[in-house]
Amino acid sequence: METITQQIKQNRDFCKSPFGEQREPSDQQKHLPQPPLSKPARSDKRIALSRDFREVLTQPDFLTILQQRASQRFYQDRPMTLEQLAFLLWATQGVKALRGNHYATLRTVPSGGARHAFETYLAVRLVEGLEPGVYHYLPLEHALEPVGPLEDPAGQIIAAMHGQKWAGGCAVAFLYSFVPYRAEWRYGTSAHRVALIDAGHVGQNLYLACEAIGCGACAVAAIDQPVADRLCQLDGQEEFILYAAAVGLSDPEKNQAGNQQLYAGTIAESDAIAPLEK
């Protein structure tokens, strides 16, 4: 049995760069065929998404966006619009161009070697024009495809977020899967650490894009792996959920009160959050 100390050492080593080490050639170096740039659609059903975001953007000032960005866990109990959702999908995984002969996608986020080894799934609770359900984003088409219905969206989102009850009030949960081979094909054993770094860029774009359209997000690393994978109908090996976020329409007062209550047991009065002086 591995001790916790051994496991921690292993995990720390995993965080270190393996790029200088002698490795076997990757599948790309062996000239094996490249995997698809994004996961093929499961069916012909499509929900078209707008690319015209002019009406959606409510906060164009970048300094304000940076200053205001904060994790929002409590939202208005009203639906988001499909246009707002379309903007968030484009801002986090939208494809702007193809590099080379279908060698890579160039997206609104960076990715080591432009591998972009993520897929986006949505657990929708409150979005105008969408039935509650799980959807999959098709970044090359900028469209959604339905994956399956959700009978109890709040309950199923909470379960996927490892029982975090506040998440049941979100309008939509973003669930980002990792498709390891898309990155391993190029980077072999170096792929996984890079993918974790990539995920941070996706999360930050989601936070900032939400601020720009009057929405709020809270990143979620504490997912229940099998539950989240099952929700998105993933096999858990060749594709599994890596990262998630809850999103809804901003309600600053409700969020402040909710966050205060959430942290009441953990933050001593003297440690309470105070803005830094300018």
Ligand SMILES: Cc1cc2nc3c(=O)[nH]c(=O)nc-3n(C[C@H](O)[C@H](O)[C@H](O)COP(=O)(O)O)c2cc1C
């Ligand atoms: C990678 C990552 C994972 C997180 N996971 C959770 C989570 O599972 N549950 C939660 O309530 N907040 C989660 N958060 C939000 C953090 O608690 C939050 O960013 C932190 O308290 C700082 O607050 P701020 O985002 O308002 O600046 C996560 C944030 C990041 C970046």
